[in-house]
Amino acid sequence: MKAALIRLNIAVFLWGFTGVLGKEISLNPGWLTWWRMLITVVTLWVLFGFQNRIQKISGKDFIRIGFVGFVLALHWLCFYGSIKIANVSIALTCLSTSALASALLEPLFFKRKINSREILLGLLTLLGVGIVYYTNLHFSAGIYIGLLAMVLTVLTSILNKKLVNDYRSDTITIYQLTGGFLCLSVLMPLYEYIFPAQNHIPIKLDWLWLAVLAWVCTILTYFLYVSALRKLMPFTMNLTLTLEPVYGIVLAFILFHENKTLSPYFYIGLLLIMVAVFVQTRSLVKENKTQSGNLSST
Template identity: 25%
Template sequence: MPIRLILIAVLAVLSMSLVPVLIKSTSANVVSIGIFRLAIALIIISPLVFYKKLLSTLSRQQLLGLLYIGFCFGLHWLSYFYSIKTAGAALAAIAVSTYGAHLILLNALFKGYRVSLPECLAITVCIGGCVLVSPKVNWQEASSIGLISGLISAILYAAMPLLHQRVSELPTLTRTWGQFAFALLVFLLFFSEFEMPKTTLDWQQLLALAIICTLLAHGLWVKASTELPALFTAMIYYLYVPLAMLSSYYFLQEEVGFQMILGAALIILANMSLALLQWRRQKS
């Protein structure tokens, strides 16, 4: 297995792990961040998409498939950005990392997947980790709502592979363009809240989010996840959580206590176990 692909995957996750810190530290609001990131990404990739005439042969069914992908992705970003702003970068990253358990449950709900006893135990451990990292529930405190928003974001993120599978015959670039373009429409519904960056630092942070954390990270991850075995990409992806927690601790001075570390470890262990169980089931 080429070491180069593993390094590409690690670099992609490292780039992704900057997202919570950059979003939390910028003064731009959730809508402005989303519109800026998606618009810059589309400006860069659209010329190639139109040059290759990738959209001219789309059927109505495929176009609807891209619409569903973009709508889901837009809601995923909205809820994730809100979670970061309200619950904090570390807690939001932990909440979204539960997507592996949600993916199993969505497969069971919509594709008739039979969940095994070991998978049920892993999901239970994941829930236990969520309980450990959860703040005391108080609906008047933003952190509680932010954590729930992060869990909703994880469910939406888990739905993405299922939606992509419905139009898997389309090139990756076409699906990426559709994901970004229709997600932008979701954010444009809230355009009245859009604000231009106020400071040079805001411009720098938003450009980093658009170029490094969107185009670079997503592009590298698509390549790595396509060519590496699924088990390896699943394992590498969960580097995201400790990297995001370390970044939030050093750059944002967020409190990362033992209970949060233990809860995050349980969530990561549970989801990595689910990935391993999936791999073993496919091999058998």
């Protein structure tokens, strides 16, 4: 149990570190995302190939899984865009609202009612985002893009829930990232036309940071997360995941001194968001335990 918790915290810390790497890499958001996915996809095909873990699927299934990967690619594109336009702290604060947004959007996909608690927590989150926005107007464009990144990651999560019962996790991972990379590659000429880049190929330390981003913060964290998932309770998993933006923001404060460019009210808004996420996480776990108890008694 202790070893699993350590692995989970390492994975969450590394996910928080992706924002720092995104700021450090000189490429624009589109090419940063493209190179990250290229390195990750090639590595996974080689690694899974040696381990005989590549499961053949139909073209229809590949399109189904690959589309979710395209949504994920767009999420990364917007996430790094928010970092480049604003900063790491703003991007991660917007991303931290995803748990509550998921609670409000999932009923639309799974046809269930939104309860009053979720509405109240959603309003509390909205208040937190509002405080962050109106007291940091110089980062308004980055906040808009960060919130779009949040919506895209929620959509990715919802679509993945429709896949997990039909395919193995490693099958979803490799075909999802492959499909996302192919779709992004098709999109890149249009992206380059709208947002022309000075550099298309990584320079100097960019190669190192991209390798860390792909191998450590993407592939290694996947294995750490999956291994921890087998040992830990859902509440522990979900609660620990809420630390991702906290880790990332602390790192941004230490490495880039972003606290000097943020309004003091930023911390109030972030605190309101984190409280809402914690309460929602706790409530969801209680509901799952109640449902499990009811099922076992029938």
